Each structure stands twice: as C-alpha cells, then as structure tokens.
Amino acid sequence: MRPEDIPEIRALDLFRDMSEENFGDLVRGGYVQTFPPQVQLTTEGDHSDFLHIVLTGSVEMFATWNGRETSMATVRPISTFILAATIKDAPYLMSARTSEKSRIILLPSMDVRAVFENDNGFARAVVSELAQCYRAVVKTSKDLKLRSSIERLANYLLRSRRRAGDAPEFELLLEKRRLASFLGMTPENLSRAFKALRPYGVEVEGATVRITDLDSLERLAKPSPLIDDFST
Amino acid sequence: MRPEDIPEIRALDLFRDMSEENFGDLVRGGYVQTFPPQVQLTTEGDHSDFLHIVLTGSVEMFATWNGRETSMATVRPISTFILAATIKDAPYLMSARTSEKSRIILLPSMDVRAVFENDNGFARAVVSELAQCYRAVVKTSKDLKLRSSIERLANYLLRSRRRAGDAPEFELLLEKRRLASFLGMTPENLSRAFKALRPYGVEVEGATVRITDLDSLERLAKPSPLIDDFST
DNA sequence: TCCGTTGCTTGACAATTATCAATTGACGCC
DNA sequence: GGCGTCAATTGATAATTGTCAAGCAACGGA
Numbered sequence: 001m002r003p004e005d006i007p008e009i010r011a012l013d014l015f016r017d018m019s020e021e022n023f024g025d026l027v028r029g030g031y032v033q034t035f036p037p038q039v040q041l042t043t044e045g046d047h048s049d050f051l052h053i054v055l056t057g058s059v060e061m062f063a064t065w066n067g068r069e070t071s072m073a074t075v076r077p078i079s080t081f082i083l084a085a086t087i088k089d090a091p092y093l094m095s096a097r098t099s100e101k102s103r104i105i106l107l108p109s110m111d112v113r114a115v116f117e118n119d120n121g122f123a124r125a126v127v128s129e130l131a132q133c134y135r136a137v138v139k140t141s142k143d144l145k146l147r148s149s150i151e152r153l154a155n156y157l158l159r160s161r162r163r164a165g166d167a168p169e170f171e172l173l174l175e176k177r178r179l180a181s182f183l184g185m186t187p188e189n190l191s192r193a194f195k196a197l198r199p200y201g202v203e204v205e206g207a208t209v210r211i212t213d214l215d216s217l218e219r220l221a222k223p224s225p226l227i228d229d230f231s232t
Numbered sequence: 233m234r235p236e237d238i239p240e241i242r243a244l245d246l247f248r249d250m251s252e253e254n255f256g257d258l259v260r261g262g263y264v265q266t267f268p269p270q271v272q273l274t275t276e277g278d279h280s281d282f283l284h285i286v287l288t289g290s291v292e293m294f295a296t297w298n299g300r301e302t303s304m305a306t307v308r309p310i311s312t313f314i315l316a317a318t319i320k321d322a323p324y325l326m327s328a329r330t331s332e333k334s335r336i337i338l339l340p341s342m343d344v345r346a347v348f349e350n351d352n353g354f355a356r357a358v359v360s361e362l363a364q365c366y367r368a369v370v371k372t373s374k375d376l377k378l379r380s381s382i383e384r385l386a387n388y389l390l391r392s393r394r395r396a397g398d399a400p401e402f403e404l405l406l407e408k409r410r411l412a413s414f415l416g417m418t419p420e421n422l423s424r425a426f427k428a429l430r431p432y433g434v435e436v437e438g439a440t441v442r443i444t445d446l447d448s449l450e451r452l453a454k455p456s457p458l459i460d461d462f463s464t
Numbered sequence: 465t466c467c468g469t470t471g472c473t474t475g476a477c478a479a480t481t482a483t484c485a486a487t488t489g490a491c492g493c494c
Numbered sequence: 495g496g497c498g499t500c501a502a503t504t505g506a507t508a509a510t511t512g513t514c515a516a517g518c519a520a521c522g523g524a
Contacts, residue, residue: 044458065378066454072373084363090464093370116359120352127348127355130362131316137369138325141304144376145416146297149511176472184377186512191473206472206520222298226276232322381481408502418482423503438490438502 001032001105005055009105012053012078014129017121026115030107041096041104048085048092050106054078057102060178061094071181073140074099074174083129086112099178135232142227149185153193154221155228156183157202161211168214172207233264233337237287241337244285244310246361249353258347262339273328273336280317280324282338286310289334292410293326303413305372306331306406315361318344331410367464374459381417385425386453387460388415389434393443400446404439 006027009015015023032055035041041052044063052059059075072094075081085092086109098104115122143152156179164170172179180190194204200220201213211217225232238259241247247255264287267273273284276295284291291307304326307313317324318341330336347354375384388411396402404411412422426436432452433445443449457464 063374063378063458065374065456065459068378070374070377072370072377084366087359088363088367088464090367091458093367093374093458116356120355123352123355123359124348126359127319127362130359130366131320134316134362134366134369135320135322135325137366137373138304141369141373141376142295142297142302142325144373145302145304146295146300187472188474188513189511192511195473224297226295226323226325227297232320419502420483420504421481424481427503 001027001030005032005105008055008078009053012080014080014083014125015122017125018115018119019121022115022119022122026107026111029111030105032103032105034101034103035098037098037100037102039098041098042082042092042094044092044095046092048082048089048109050109051080051086051112052082052096053080053105053107055103055105057104058099058173059096059102059104060099061096062181063094069181070184071178073136074178074182076173080129083126084133087116087126087130089113099175136230139227139230144184146227149183149189150193150196151221152183152185153190154197154200154202154217155223157197157209157211158217158221158223159228159230160209161214168212169208169210172209176207233259233262237264237337240287240310241285244312246312246315246357247354249357250347250351251353254347254351254354258339258343261343262337264335264337266333266335267330269330269332269334271330273330274314274324274326276324276327278324280314280321280341282341283312283318283344284314284328285312285337285339287335287337289336290331290405291328291334291336292331293328294413295326301413302416303410305368306410306414308405312361315358316365319348319358319362321345331407368462371459371462376416378459381415381421382425382428383453384415384417385422386429386432386434386449387455389429389441389443390449390453390455391460391462392441393446400444401440401442404441408439 009027010023041059054075054077056077059081060071061073061075061081062069062071081096082092089109116126143155147155160170160172161167174182176190177187180187183190185193194202197217200217201211202217203210203212241259242255273291286307286309288309291313292303293305293307293313294301294303313328314324321341348358375387379387392402392404393399406414408422409419412419415422417425426434429449432449433443434449435442435444
C-alpha cells in the first residue's frame, strides 16, 4: 500500500474513530491494486474474503438471476462496498465489476471482523455506515415501486443536477445502458423516456444533459427527500 | 411493562449481549401498549421518537409518494422496526400500521442511542441486526428487478411453504391486497397470477394454498438462496 | 483512411401490467 | 334471516414496458 493512501483511508468515517493500533493492524494486512475496466471483483454467492474500498475510478454492483442481470448501484471514491457480507461472514449478494480503471484497497475480511470485535469506535462506525446503506436501499426500493420509469428518470436527472452543484448542464456519469438497468428499464425505453422528457425542458446530447425548465421538470418528478435525498 | 415480557425481550439477539444495567435503563423508560388493528404507529418523514418491538400481532411497513402507496414489509413477533432511523436520529423512511391487534414495546430513541454509545455488546448486536435488514432489502430489490410478477408470486409461495415447515398446505399470512402491493402488483393481477400458477400445481381457496406439484412450481420459480433465503 | 466494433436510437410489434366497471362471495351486524 | 360492507374475482380495455430488427454515429486499431 502506498504511504500516501493511508491518511485518506484513515479520514473515512468508517476508520476515523478507531485506535491507531487497530487501524495499523487492518491496513498492514491489506493491499492496493489497480484494475483495468470491466474486471469482475466479486461474484454473488461467493464467500466474502475482502472488504473493498474504491480509491479512484468506479465500481458497478450488479445482480443476476436466471440469465438476467440488473445494475444495483455504482460505488464511487471514496467508499467501501460489501461491508454487510464481510461483517456477517456471509456470501455476497451482489457481484462487482470495475466500470473504469480503478484503484481499490482490499482488506481481508478476517482482519476486519477481528478489529470489529475489539474496537468499539470501529463497531460504532460500522453501524453508521450500515444504517446509511440500509436507508439507501430502502429509498431505491421506494423509487422502483412507487414511480413509473419516466418519473424515475426525471428524479434521477434532478439528483444528478444537484450532485453537479445545481448546474443547468451536466454529464451522465453512467453509460446509458447501465443507467437503464439501474433504473429498472431497457435501454430502448430509456431512449424513449428521454424523449418524453423533452417537453419538460430536458435536452440530451450524448452524455450531456441540459435542464432548461427546472420548474416544469420538478412538477413532473415531484422529488421527495424521503426517496431522493441520499445524505440522510 | 409487564414483568413477564422482560425475559422475552432480553432473549432477543439485539438485547442478549448487553449489560444488565444498560438493559435495565432501556426497559425502564419503555412501555408496552396494545393497539387495535389498522392503527398507524409511525408516519414516514416524522422524527424517530421510539424504537418499536412487536410482541404479538403484526405490523405492516408501507411507503407513499404522490398519492400512491406500497407495502414494503411485514414485521412479525418478535422483532424490532425502524432501528436504522432510531440509531441515525433521522426521519422515518416508512410508515407503520398494525395489521391486527398487536402488543408493541416502545423504547425512547434517545435512550436507545445513549445505551448504544455506552454498551459495546449492544453496539455489536445493532450491527448484526442492521446487516441483516440491509441484506433483506437487497434481496427484495433483486426479486423486484429480476423477476416477473408471476415468478415473484411463485417464489413467495415457496418461501411461505418453507415457513410453514414444508407443509403442502398453508395459510397466506397477508391479506391478498397487501400481498399484491408487497409483490409490486395490483390485486387484480395477483388474482390472475394465482390462476396462471394453477397448471404448476397451485390451488388456492380463500387464504389457503395447496401446492400439489412442488417440482413443477420450483422449475418455474427457480428459487435462489441469494434472493429467497432470508436466514443469511 | 478504412473497417469493425460498440452503444444508442428508432420503428413495429408483442407481452406484461394497470385501470375501470361489474359481479360474486364472505362476514358481521341489526 | 336479511342487509350492508368490503375484499376478491372477472372481463374488457388501455397504458406501460419489453423484444426484435434495422440503422446510425462515434471510436479505436490496422
């Protein structure tokens, strides 16, 4: 592990409150690796060997069943994934693959569980992180069950706009086919949904989106903090 | 709180590993109440005042948006709900209402958070519980995104059968309209889905379901432990 | 530069799911 | 027992979403 990576990891909510000694133990056993795009990092059903932390790049979490595949989430720097499986010592529920070239830390699950047992600051931080993850999945579940595909896209665009600092123009961070899968629709229908949003002031050119009539789009999307605000 | 309730709560995973003193603190501030059916216990968006524990009866968790409503889960004895909101001191993401007459313990969120800060055994138990909840929501999310409504129903029936001790005949524990909402479909389509499962050996009469051809149903449903096994 | 690949888009059509309206059937209450 | 209420079912129809096939545009490598 490069020495300059360590302070950045230490600063994460998850590791901030643990003892220096335990943090040392955790990091010593871990290692950093750079992966090219489209490398599968974990496979659902496999046993949890490592807690992963994305330093740069991005990782797509996806799930499969009966020959079908769906995109569940995208993990961006700097955050962890498959914490729940690691702590519970249970099989992964999702697979992970790099979307782009990514630098990733791997911490052996055994070490994570050992430190979790000993370090109360860490245990509390894990609670906070898990509660956050749980609430995030509940929100996407509400999004899926309560909204039509056009409404999901409209709200996704409003969230993207916010993430881009309320800019009227921003880039989609996901390939459209993956965005479609994430939103629970086919690429063809995503295309049509974009077209359906044109009367509401949504202009798309490649990966660039321009929102020219925010009021109109918001009237359609009806964003709610209890679904769309991922900070709480 | 009735004295005979206390050992039962103490035996829950969540409270088993905490100190006697902290458990006493927690229980002292709490109280038990019996609610009639169809009483709304929490409203999404409200601030989290109590951690709830269902002792008897059952509670439906549901969510609303834009005049629509969907059933998210059913909480049965003996377990807790809205733990994540309580710990994070964040607003509820779901509303709760009693499905039937239910006895429920209410523990003030403030007390829960205070004990969480002091008692490491409790903090670890909370992690375990949250990880379980997180994984359960991920599973239902996969169920929703990867399966058609008939496949969801087929797998739901197989899970119900298992819960009933692999009996060939069992009762639906949910009203059909709520089951429909939980499975992400309308009551009308649930009716048709039951009919569509008749050739696969599913006989329904009122709330009683009889599975006469398990193999056939399983071939259709293709149950997976990574979606349908709620014990891991 | 050309070519092959890949992702996006479009149109036609099919499947799935929802909506609306009406009926049936079960249950509790008077 | 009769009646009102409500959930469940059914049929007809509409809306939504998915599938298949074709065409287009951007990109990278030879």
